[in-house]
């Protein structure tokens with residue numbers, strides 16, 4: 001028995017000597033495995049991490065020491081009644097690398113910093129109509145706001161690993177904003193890179209994605225309990241944003257330009273849409289369409305950009321039982337439900353999360369949305385679709401953006417700290 005173990009040991013050593021790249025990639029993989037076990041299992045001990053990961057306790061202990069040394073993991077006080085290190089609960093280090101998120105929207109931009117545990121450490125919304133300004137001018141203002149956030153973070157000892165930007169438009173897989181229907185002049189802009197150039201502090205990475213994708217990621221990482229792994233997050237803003245998560249991963253489509261639920265046709269003879277087609281969901285359930293139909297002043301303003309603006313008025317009218325507003329929300333809910341039912345029939349996501357303005361309007365939207373899902377989703381009898389309301393509020397997208405930076409480190413810590421691959 002011992003001979004066999006020894007032989008295996010010798011063989012492993014021989015392999016690692018012959019092909020060092022393999023032992024490095026194994027270590028890289030195991031570092032990520034251990035880090036993710038710590039992140040997702042709620043303060044496990046080394047012995048528990050060994051159980052989750054299938055690695056030996058000795059290997060886990062050595063990898064944990066490396067992660068502690070890199071400033072990614074902290075080892076808490078040993079649990080009472082247990083002796084020595086094995087009982088110490090492990091957690092992500094709140095002083096570890098943090099993420100900077102910036103959201104550029106139609107009538108505000110916002111800045112957020114989340115620490116390595118995902119906790120929000122800084123958040124600021126700056127209202128102002130960005131349609132009246134050039135992309136460059138908006139990005140310069142956002143860069144100054146980001147610098148103030150970075151100064152504040154540095155004051156509390158946080159180091160920022162990277163930047164991610166959320167924008168209301170079509171972003172391809174290279175992070176280029178191709179078009180933002182409600183932000184004229186924002187065409188083919190490398191928003192992440194440009195903002196990185198404008199921020200005076202150095203930033204290791206910069207990326208850009210659609211706000212709806214970032215909001216869905218925020219829901220995946222920081223949303224309700226128990227966490228969902230398969231869902232569509234749909235939020236009503238000036239457009240309709242949808243982010244689809246399948247198997248715990250954001251579904252981007254081959255080009256990265258998919259998920260445009262707002263341009264699914266819901267009324268063949270409906271109004272013309274800004275996209276050039278007729279009867280899109282956005283024209284029935286988008287914010288401007290809702291305001292128009294309810295007879296409220298149709299100023300295109302978001303709840304974050306104009307907290308006392310037209311969306312507040314829409315809510316007040318609904319609360320007051322205004323008949324026209326209630327009929328508008330009934331129709332919008334049915335259209336939203338029909339579009340969502342088409343998505344569920346095709347993709348099979350078992351849960352729908354209402355975010356943004358739809359979260360606030362949920363008391364009036366839930367019933368008509370559910371009625372359509374019940375009628376139209378073929379598999380509903382065996383696999384009912386769960387409808388829930390996002391707890392994250394209007395800043396989900398910027399929080400998701402900041403979260404992508406931290407998540408990238410959790411997924412492959414050695415890519416960020418290559419020195420961890422050197423075995424001691």
Ligand SMILES: [Zn+2]
Nearest residue numbers: 263273275280
């Ligand atoms: Zn359209």
